[in-house]
Each structure stands twice: as structure tokens, then as C-alpha cells.
Amino acid sequence: MRDRATLSVVAFVAVLLLAAIFVWRPYATRDRAYPTTIAQAPARFSTVLLSLDPRQRACLDAIALDRRSAVARFQVGTFGRATVPLEFQLVGSGYRADVPIAPAAYTDNGVVQISVPPPGHDVETSACIVNRGRHRVALYAANPTEVSASRATIDGKPVSTNYWLGFYERQPTSLAHRAPTIAARIGIFRPGFVGPWLIWPLAALFLFGVPAAVLAAHVRSLRDDPEA
Numbered sequence: 001m002r003d004r005a006t007l008s009v010v011a012f013v014a015v016l017l018l019a020a021i022f023v024w025r026p027y028a029t030r031d032r033a034y035p036t037t038i039a040q041a042p043a044r045f046s047t048v049l050l051s052l053d054p055r056q057r058a059c060l061d062a063i064a065l066d067r068r069s070a071v072a073r074f075q076v077g078t079f080g081r082a083t084v085p086l087e088f089q090l091v092g093s094g095y096r097a098d099v100p101i102a103p104a105a106y107t108d109n110g111v112v113q114i115s116v117p118p119p120g121h122d123v124e125t126s127a128c129i130v131n132r133g134r135h136r137v138a139l140y141a142a143n144p145t146e147v148s149a150s151r152a153t154i155d156g157k158p159v160s161t162n163y164w165l166g167f168y169e170r171q172p173t174s175l176a177h178r179a180p181t182i183a184a185r186i187g188i189f190r191p192g193f194v195g196p197w198l199i200w201p202l203a204a205l206f207l208f209g210v211p212a213a214v215l216a217a218h219v220r221s222l223r224d225d226p227e228a
Helices: 001-031 175-188 196-224
Strands: 034-042 048-052 057-065 070-077 087-093 096-100 110-114 123-130 137-141 152-154 165-168
Touching: 034 057, 048 152, 057 165, 096 110
Parallel strands: none
Antiparallel strands: 034 165, 048 137, 057 123, 057 152, 070 110, 070 137, 070 165, 087 096, 087 123
């Protein structure tokens, strides 16, 4: 049994090391675009087009922006016609941004990605897209059953769905680099009697304790196996 248990331990450790080198490490160190706020996520099952006529304004309210929110993304269709100038507006307490979007900045049915000035402090804003062109466009929107807590309006009138909108950090970064921020955000939702100091030990316990417990259970099962 001892030889079998030893072989199991060696194989288990080897698998963990290979996974750490070829799976976990690349995943944790690969740079990627990190969202700061997703005002409305893309639809999972069906897409709705929110039509926006010339000079009309589509807005989303109750959007929380922080100081890392530097890039906005949404998707626009032009019904096969040439793209038109748009304007993206953000308005909050002590914060305002007006970003013109040239027709050359996007394509029909393409994702519009624009830089926005990050707020100097966390702020709740409304975000508006204004059609500055001469023909209508369509904003890609969620199915009405999948809308977020934000509410959309066109020229001040409520509509049944929200257009897709997300905010991202300016530079791609890795999961490892973002670990302190992730821990801080997890700490926001902790019970009042649990201090932030507990998050890192819990993470270490999960990363190392769970594999150790699985290995110990396997070795014990070999010990109890009469054929071992």
C-alpha cells in the first residue's frame, strides 16, 4: 500500500505543478481588458435593436463610475449605410464628459470603443448617446427580460430595454496584478465581524488546502482498501 500511496502522491504533485506552469500561471499573468462597470451586459439569448433617429438621445441612468473607468464600449448598427457622427455624454455630480465620435471611428454593426476622462472620484452618472447624423442608427440592446438596474430613455421617454454599455480600464492588465483590488472588492461584501485581513488566508487555504485535502482523502482511501 505504501508504494501505491507514494506513487499517488508523486503523480498528484506532478499534475499540480504542470497545471501551475502551463495553465494557472499563463491565465494569471495574461494581460486582458478589465471592466470597471457593466451598465448593461450584452444579451445572452436574443438581441434587440434600439432605433435612434437623427438628433435623438438615448440615455442610461444609475451608472457607477470609479477612477479607473477610462474606456467606454457599445455597439452600433447603421442598417448597411455609411456610419454617422455620434456623441457620447456622461453627467454626474461634479463630473461631465462630452466625447464626439467621428464616423471613421467605427463600422456598421461594430463595437464602438472610445476614451473617456475618468472621474476624479467614484460617482453615479447617466450616459447618453446622441445621433448627430442625418439618418437613423440602431444601438444593440438587451432583451427586455435581461435588463440591468439602469433604465433607458430616448429623448426622456422610457423604453423597454437597455442598450449595451460597459466601461473598462485604460490599459490591459493581468489577474495577478489586479489581485489586491479584487480582494478589496470582495471585502466590501464581507460580514461586519470579519476583517479584511481574513481574505488572503482564506485564498491561501483554498489554493493549497483544497488540493491537500483531496490528496489526504485519496491516500486514506488507499489505506482502507483491502486490496491495496
